[in-house]
Amino acid sequence: MAQQFLLLGQTLEFMTSPFETPPEDAARHRTHGAILVRDGKIMAVGEAPELTAAHPQVPRIEMGDKLLLPGFVDAHMHYPQTPMIASWGKQLIDWLNTYTFPQEAKFGDPDYARTVADTTLDLALDNGTTTQVSYCTIHPQSVDAYFAAAAQRNMAVVAGKTCMDRNAPENLRDTAQSAYDDSNALLSKWHGVGRASYAITPRFSPTSTPEQLEALGALWAKHPQCLMQTHLSEQLAEIDWVQSLYPDARDYLDTYEAFGLLGARGVYGHAIHLSPREVDRLSETGAGLVHCPTSNTFIGSGLFDMAGLVARHIPVGLATDTGGGSSFSMLRVMAASYEIGQLNGTALHPAQLLWLATQGSANVLHMGDQIGGLQVGSMADIVALDLAATPVIAQRRAMANNIWQALFPTIMMGDDRSIAGVWIAGEKAR
Template structure:
């Protein structure tokens, strides 16, 4: 029988979607506990009741720390770890100046392994327990991220990035090799342990119609897989797409026409959507991923969180490493709040923490396994110190409820707020206990 561990502290979990139900969708217990055994959450309740029911469980007392699900980052580019916070380019220039040269370096399997390991350690220290990542065109870059995740026990989603045009020599594949390599990697990794393979055309400008069709055919053969790509990030990008696909009704149609629109589709950014695109995304039940630090850092625009969630679209939250300027989902939540303010629709703390946990898990079709504290869920969780710095502590001392206290950490917190990260019930950061 697996050893039982009882974690005591404040607990926060969701019973509904706060975008629909408001803050009452969440349940907060100021003296709560979670029981963990065999890598899963076995029970959730008050500290007193669970201590009485499980007197032999090992007890870890987190004091006033807030226990919540680990963060789920729904759109990242782990190969861009070492070029994060590169100065001052628009999207297309940024790709050519920084991204493509760095991604070429991951042709070296040893370099890819080193970047993957560094990246996962960085995000674990920030409280992120699951990521959905683009790799590079090199199959070894996919192996690198899945092998590094397996060594850490993490649930990770990733796929080979496919590009057969408008990219430098050394970063282009072909329609056939994109299909063949992706299929081989899917067969090797999808469902292996906690790994999920994601079919990954970078975006329409870097794939010919033939390659998009090949990847659409692969997705049709494996409809349980997710497919991730980019959509309507910047206006000049949309103009470029129109010139490359003159017959398309809009940007989304460049995917739809090639079998790359469906309920398991993940569309990153989705800022400048036409009404038809919103209608189709809603009709098929696709998911969008909001990348607020990236959208402000690269100057892309303001995501319409209120309007798109009102249409019933599933929305995840993401750092977009390294177009985003931070590995931290706390900073990403703060940026999402700021963008909401600029649109006149500020997000409540309950909505922000939902987006970073259960909302992103739902976008990835994993909310039955991760993203919440509930019996049966995988035990990926964090302990948040709500007084991690003097500035935050003095504000939290004046908080009238958990939401005011948590909001101060969202807006001002960093890795110092992460008192510990647990993956499948095992502590990973900052040190084993």
């Protein structure tokens, strides 16, 4: 007999992108809503009286006035950096050398890798994040540890071995050949197993030789169903460094495109300081970008042009970029995205912020039919959000005249206390 239940509370489901239609019209809000879950999937979303009448024998989980949403999708992070989150005083290149590389060197120990993977995924769930996209380290065992920990929780995750063969400590370098061989073996082992997806993962152009990028481009051509993730145009000093290492490249993006590492299943983190040609090519190819606002402010990178890039119909997701980002909370990331939008002269609507953290990120990962929404047939990865979790949020919410005014204080001031429940494929996780 099918395992099923009705989850009752407020519901908010997107019908279309709030960047393509007036934000207030993009979603359907039900004050007394219900979600029918059967065998880990969403079977129906509707008014609670109608669904309870249609399914009188189905067990019910009452969440009162909690807001039922798709679980958050963190589209770019580094699980090995969890122990060094909130490290003081550096920008990108010095930050990598001072904090990141010494930390990542520890992941040759599979027990240590598994401990950090467990911690990272538990922190994600505590904050309502049901899918993560993670960089691992050069060590294959770091990839095994992350996918195994995610499988234990039945979480849909994307990850890959981070490949570097120059401009990194010797104990964190592989080669063009070993990057190809290790990535190919890990891809064969994990991609499509359970809810795991593999991403071919050159860290970024400065830490890969042309030979390594060429090898990884060949691997992607062999496995075009996989994602490819990397970093792009995060800081101005980084762009200068790339230009010195690749003097024949037209720009930063060209260092990937020249080796077959630009495509619709490419996921490029940061993308702050883009040239007009880079924007044109990203738009033409359908590649996805990931905005990492807490990281961009924490390590002083710059302001992402959300309005301009979305206007070019480039898919955009949202991410913590832990540990460059200083919070595991996608609520805090949404708040930072709002603040950066204000600095750029474009205030994002609450519907747009929520879309970016759910369906937008899922679409960048080409997983929008499985996660990121409350559509019938999607996996029942669901979060229940308490819109009055703290006294300051509660008093502001009491003044709200609609769902967006009620939600916005939690976006701006919420944290893990706002997470009232989490379900992974229909199983209670928090």
